[in-house]
Amino acid sequence: MTSPSVGFLGGGMMASSLIGGFLKSGAVAQAAMSVAEPVPPLREKHAAAGLFTSADNLEVARRADVIFLAVKPDVIPDVLRQIASTVGQAKLIVSIAAGVSLQALQAQLQPGARVIRVMPNLPCLVGECAAGFCRGAHATAADSKLVGGLLGTVGRAEEVPEKLMDAVTGLSGSGPAYGFLMVEAMADAGVRMGLPRPIATTLAAQTLRGAATMVLAGGKHPGELKDMVCSPGGTTIAGVEALEYRGFRAAAIAAVVAATTRSAELRAAAENPKAKL
Template sequence: MATTGALRIGFVGAGNMAQALAKGFIASGLTQGQHMIASCPPADQHLLQQMELLGLETTHDNRDAAAASDVLVLCVKPNVVGPVLHQLAPCVAPSRPLLASVALGVSVATLEAPLPPGSRVMRLMPNTPALVQLGASVFTRGSNATQADAQLTQRMLSAVGECSEVPESYMDAVTGLSGAGPAYAYMVVEALADGGVRMGLPRPLAVSLAAQTLMGSAKMVSATGKHPGQLKDEVCSPGGCTIRGVQALEEGGVRAAFISAVQAAATASIDTSAALAVTAPAADTSAAATVLSRRPPHKQMASAVGKYLCLMSFTQDTVADYSNYNTDDYIFNSCRSDSLYGSLPPLSHSFVTNLNFASYEASSLAHAELQTRYKQKTKLNLRAGYIETNKKSFRRK
């Protein structure tokens, strides 16, 4: 992709990853704040304020960001990628912008499907240390992306750390390793610092020593090219204190824990890809908007998604979040329910609900039936009705 003048980068979504990339691009000199633009719904104005502090132009209309960008970076949750892409489709052409997505588990095919033929896309997996130009990023190109697009993407991600082009089949594993890896590393720093405090060190010194130790050790691996096991052995003197510490880690199962962590995160990405691959029915946005407008606030969550097929990923703390759910005809902002399915146990997998509001009237699905269907791991097809989101009935016990 040939660009003239300053490279213009847009962000759809202004959360942690978008902010990390924007700060990294500016700090590395790749571009300047005034040549970037970020968009997100009014409910996330506080995120746009952070972008404005960096000098970015901001907007509440994703289409404005697309129109102003050479590269448009999609930084939204997987469950809203589909509606956002449908909204952006009229603004995307084979000529520009290049669309790059960092959304978890969203495949190249899923990205390309709603866009005009010939649209150029990239699937990225950066990580948050891009904020300090120490990111570990990979990308895979879409079917219409050119060598010039790959070179531009390489240039962008290399400005904020290390970058490699990989086959798409690697992306889920990369997500579990380097995408989620900073969280694992922070836990190691915290645990080592706790050990230092346990043995009498002041907390600030313990944290500083732990962080520098991890950073220096990582540099040794990359600079020497030696196997990590060899470097470990070089520190462990026979009968010394280090080998005793290593023994304690082995007895605690530290290797298995890290392997399982990467596997669990990668599996979550695989599950997300599989759920998003389900074909959604055509959406009647005008009918859904009418339903939304005549429902009280505590019932809006069920209405907000209209006829879209939505991925709902449940965790112990957040049961359903449809914030940033955009379509061409209406924007559902922060339609969140903290009571629906509230007494269900935490789910370790994602499932799909097809909410059909063409006959939005009398029926209500009993909570007991919902639990039964969940245990059977079936898809909930709530046709001819809606879930009554009564806070007293569905509040988490």
């Protein structure tokens, strides 16, 4: 397969992580990657890595077949205004801007523009992204396959209908915070029971990573894996009982529901600025 030419508009944190994954995996050749970024030190960082860089979004958009919008959501209209004339239907636009709808993106481009919207999450920075993405009216199954493959170089990506993007935001978008809280709480417990803090934190984080890795390895339902480690009358079922007694499962569900609801509220407010937050 020939490497697609990929351009990033915005060369900040998220862009740097995605670029690193795409290049390392060989999904995109170095010569086919370009970055538009207004901040000189960031531009120089990408240039030092051998990438074509520019301060001009249009210049990068012209070079690329696949254009990633990696700027903050409030900058998106400006950037689209700059590149709309060159985009047409031949190029694929991939937005990672949180909460900016396909409709809003498409409305600022020429009719028939191919657009994909991605919701990545923070562990993208360490190559462990959990992303949801959805495709616009004119993006094709091949476009989805291409974007899913690229995102797969920095973690896992699942395609969903756009109406489920708030749920993706509530689960995996906000989810790292729930994981951090769980690690911190387990580490606190370790300290309470006498473990030194650094050891407790490492053991807690690695334990959650190990559990997640086993689930992702597939083949077994999380409940089945939990049953496997709960021996009759043992330590683990005593711990599980304590969690269930305090509503752990209900709390986790409520967290995702609350974040999904908030995502929908913020989106509605952005679409109708007069709506109450």
